[in-house]
Amino acid sequence: MKIAIVTDSTCYLPQAEIDKHHITVVPIPVILDGAVYDEGKDITTEEFYAKLKTAKTFPSTTQPPLGEMLKLYENLANEGYDTIISIHLASTISGFVNTLKGAVDEVQGAKVYVYDSQITVILMGWLVLAAAQMAEAGDDPEAILARLDNLRTTMGEYFIVNDLQNLVRGGRLSNASAFIGGMLKIKPLLTFDDQSHKIVAIEKIRSIKKAYSRVETLFQEELDRVDYPVRAVVIHANDPDEANRWLADLQQKFPTVPFELSYFGPVVGTHLGEKAIALAWMKDFTKA
Structure with a gap:
């Protein structure tokens, strides 16, 4: 075989x-201002976010x-x-x-x-x-x-976004109506619902510092709950400096957890928006 x-x-x-x-x-494929780009082939992540700043239309995917x-x-x-x-x-x-x-x-x-x-x-x-x-x-x-x-079944993730505009436009947020009002200076916290596997907004948090703290608390609760080794990753949408800062902080706070750094490319960045950041984890697949 x-x-x-x-x-x-x-x-x-x-x-x-x-x-x-x-x-x-x-x-x-990602569609931006009428042009179709194959992700990772016709357009890099950096090029996509640069074009997004001056785009006349909302990007979409197909x-x-x-x-x-x-x-x-x-x-x-x-x-x-x-x-x-x-x-x-x-x-x-x-x-x-x-x-x-x-x-x-x-x-x-x-x-x-x-x-x-x-x-x-x-x-x-x-x-x-x-x-x-x-x-x-x-x-x-x-x-x-x-x-x-x-x-x-062991996957977990929390996304911190600047606003919900892209997710709402793209129809990717299942409970958007409860979170649209009063978003000024609010950091929505999102996750994939364990039952529906849809992206849902779960909390409104008033600063990025408090959002990080809340995610870290939720992550610690997960570590306390499970009986297997976990691998984690910080994921960012064109904000590597901020992601590296949070990564270093997490590595200090959770020294037994292996962390990686990754990114939201054009397809996912289309929906989450630039500067989104996330902490995600899963059972460590590199161990038996």
């Missing part, structure tokens, strides 16, 4: 990891063409892969997964498993890495998917 691992560009994995594990990454996806799967089959595990951003924020699930039976020469990560960004990237490592070790697809299911 030869297993290929496919994902989309919202995994935001370092290129070195993608190359090392032979992961196929499909770019998600799905990769289905025909191109089916062709990709068939090309992998022709390269000798008889199994393909395709891991993608949450079905609650994009219809991409469901589109693929409805079409993969057409693929000749390989069995395609389409997997809903129920998340996006580097947490999805970690699921992808876990799958790739298991495939390299010779595990079968059923074992890989079972491990992903387990890891998926």
